[in-house]
Amino acid sequence: MLGLGTDFREKCREEMVCARKDGLLTDGALSAGELAREAGSFARFVDPQELLDAEWKVVRQVANELLSAGHRNLGRFLGLRPRDRSPLLRIAARYFFRRAVEEDGQLFRGLAFSQLEAVLRSQRQSFDALGGLQHSQRQAFDELHQALAGGWKLLAGVYKIFVQ
Numbered sequence: 001m002l003g004l005g006t007d008f009r010e011k012c013r014e015e016m017v018c019a020r021k022d023g024l025l026t027d028g029a030l031s032a033g034e035l036a037r038e039a040g041s042f043a044r045f046v047d048p049q050e051l052l053d054a055e056w057k058v059v060r061q062v063a064n065e066l067l068s069a070g071h072r073n074l075g076r077f078l079g080l081r082p083r084d085r086s087p088l089l090r091i092a093a094r095y096f097f098r099r100a101v102e103e104d105g106q107l108f109r110g111l112a113f114s115q116l117e118a119v120l121r122s123q124r125q126s127f128d129a130l131g132g133l134q135h136s137q138r139q140a141f142d143e144l145h146q147a148l149a150g151g152w153k154l155l156a157g158v159y160k161i162f163v164q
Contacts (some may be wrong), residue, residue: 008073015066015074024069044118055090056081 019025045051059078067075101108 008077011073012077015071019066019069019071019074022069024066024071059090 016025042051042054045054063075063079065075066078101111
């Protein structure tokens, strides 16, 4: 693994056990609503790179907390950013979060509601843009209609001159 060796992996495992005992990985409880809001904040990202950058920001915060608590190897491991691949912490967090959502109906409803709000915001913006476009097209059509009506009047006048 990135040339860090078996010794590094073993130290990471030992520090993970210690961090768990210290409550760094297990303390703190979010309510289903808080967790849904936190997860829902990621739903606003449309660009995959922006989403990945936001996820990495959270991973770096966790890594820095572990480093500050003296778990150097584990903090360093979490801070590693492999090229062109998702970080292991991201994959694990998504897996366990998905499992938690599957098992907790309230969490599922809260997360679904947050995602629905994001979809509704996006639809509202799209419909507003469509309404603006429709308004400008209607104005252009009215101007074209007036110009054509004027042209027909002119053509009718020219026809009367030639007929007489």
